[in-house]
Amino acid sequence: MSFKLTILGYNSAVPKRDVAPTAQLLEMGSRLFLIDCGEGTQVQLRKSKVRFSKINHVFISHLHGDHVFGLIGLISTFQLLGRETPLHIFGPKGIQDFIMNQLRHTESHCLFELYFTELSHKTSEIIYEDDKVEVLNIPLDHRIYANGYLFRERPKLRKLNIEAIRKFSEIEICDYENLRRGKDFQLENGQVIPNSELTFEPPKTLSYAFCSDTRYKPDIVPIIKKVDLLYHESTFLSNLQEMADRTAHSTAREAAMIARDAEVGQLILGHFSNRYEDLSVFLDEAKPVFENTILPEQLGVYEIQPKEETV
Amino acid sequence: MSFKLTILGYNSAVPKRDVAPTAQLLEMGSRLFLIDCGEGTQVQLRKSKVRFSKINHVFISHLHGDHVFGLIGLISTFQLLGRETPLHIFGPKGIQDFIMNQLRHTESHCLFELYFTELSHKTSEIIYEDDKVEVLNIPLDHRIYANGYLFRERPKLRKLNIEAIRKFSEIEICDYENLRRGKDFQLENGQVIPNSELTFEPPKTLSYAFCSDTRYKPDIVPIIKKVDLLYHESTFLSNLQEMADRTAHSTAREAAMIARDAEVGQLILGHFSNRYEDLSVFLDEAKPVFENTILPEQLGVYEIQPKEETV
Secondary structure, eight states: OOEEEEEEEEESOOHHHOOOSSSSEETTTTTEEEEEEEEEEHHHHHHHHHOGGGGOOOOOOOOOHHHHTTTHHHHHHHHHOOOSSSEEEETTTHHHHHHHHHEEEEEESSSSSSEEOOOOSSSSSSEOOOOOOEEEEEEEOOOOOOOOEEEEEEEOEEOOOOOOOOOOOOOGGGGGHHTTOOOOOEOOTSSSOOOHEEEOOOOOOHHHEEOOOOOOOGGGTTTTTOOEEEEEEEBOOOGGGGHHHHHHHOBBHHHHHHHHHOOOOOEEEBBOOOOOOOOOHHHHHTTOOOSSSOOOOTTOOEEOOOOOOOO | OOOOEEEEOOBBBEEOOOOOOOOEEETTTTOOOOOEHHHTTTHHHHHHOOOOGGGEEEEEEOHHHHHTHHHHHHHHHHHHHTTTTTTTEEETTTHHHHHHHHHTTOOOOOOOOOOEEEEESSSOOEEEEEESSEEEEEOOOOSOOEEEEEEOOOOOOEEHHHHTTTTTTTHHHHHHHHHHTTTTTEEETTTTTOHHHHHEEOOOEEEEEESSSOOOOOGGGGTTTTTTTEEOOOOBBBGGGGHHHHHTTTHHHHHHHHHEEEEEESEEEEEEEEOOOOOHHHHHHTTTSSSSEOOOOTTEEEEEOOOOOOO
8 A cells, every 4th residue: 555645835833935834645545635734735735746636534633724724725626626525524623613614604515525523532542444544633732722643554464375375275265364364274174273374474554643733742652652654843943942832832852752752763843933944953953862853845755664673 | 105016816716836816915105905815825925025014904805715715824924923003804794704713713812903894785985095095895796795996096186386376475385285275375465366377287096996706797887987907807708708607707808898998097807717728818809809908917016007098
């Protein structure tokens, strides 16, 4: 299954000329998930050249404008383009009224259904699942109710060891599904062949966690443990720790501490305050804490790859 | 008084990569008026390099997204930048709830006052005036309640004919104001000197009219008669007249007919359907009806200049 992230924008609250506010597109197989939707996201989607009409699920972290003001425009464009496929929107309690009130005033009549899942719980739960993918919310700590999101592949089936299987003529193709699910095989003579002799370990399941906006919140570490890729906001540097605390944001050092403690594969920083012109200072602060840290690139595409296990 | 228009965007409903939706900035002396505010307008304002914090008045034509979805983002940015100056918003009935509901959900607390003037009348009236400028709504005919706006200088004072005045030693500086206002002067001997002998005609008052979105509506002609510059939507060409009628938009030919009948100085077309790649076809259709027609340029600046009177 393809599993890749496109960063559509990563700016913090006050828009810049050349960097869009927060929005990301996550491709998991045939699924296109939109994560946050700041103003202008639909133009970023056009620039990314993805078939964004295929987005069926939107996950909004919180109702601050730089994360949600582009959603009504995207919905309107879907409507103008004649979309009929339902759109599922996950976000904080209130997001339904936030959107529906705008649709009412603009007298927009969508041909497609809008389904809202409003979140208000304070623990991490599975909020979406299908046969291959599950999504959990990650409770964050911001000035307003906020969630990050964890996207992960569901456990995969074991791989058949065809060479081993062929030794047993009793095993037929219709038995393969059970073997892939880990069941042992009983021969007609009563002998049980352990599954481990007939199959290999399944491929590793991959995962991506998005955490923005939040102050340093170490209790998310167990939720995002060993994710292959983590995006964590780092609005400030440590020399503005007091401002980070007051505005409920993280520093680059704190983001790196989360990445280190969660033993993630790679960390992407983002949501930088506009006071910083040269973003390399964020790497300078984060890398000593967590080496595999990178800066985001607008419209950059990041494959979610297995975390390299240290021996 | 400086009087110039900056076109921030002129696209129709579905956004393009490189053309922003409708928004214009009108400078009249020290006043900065924002006309419509499609998604992304604040980024266009940054690109235009005007001091957009000086915008104190916003005029929204109608509540379709491509004319208003950028307003909440602009207000939020004003709030983040610590604005304290009141902001006056003129627009259709409902615009206050449209904006305030979003501010409520985003838990935004503006330090500045937001004053809304909700329009619902169907005639043209003065909706804003100060010592030098007045603004009138122009009732349009769209799928949703819509107004264009007429911006004009108020009548100016007459110019003193100093040479003529000097012939009468009785006329003192304290009399100049009355002369500029058009009053005759009575000498001590009772003789009346007509004002026309002591002053020249005042400078022409300039005016700009914005008309979008609307179907062909000839009854706006008396309202915009002889404006120096007219922006009129022309979403379609005449070969799609039926579609123009059905969606309540104008063709280039109809826009030019309005310009011709209103004897305006210059016509700028805009709000083109995305189906047209080469916009010169709009000029081809409009110019035979009204020669002084031009296409808009994004971030283009247009001085409002006196209409050249034909003899």
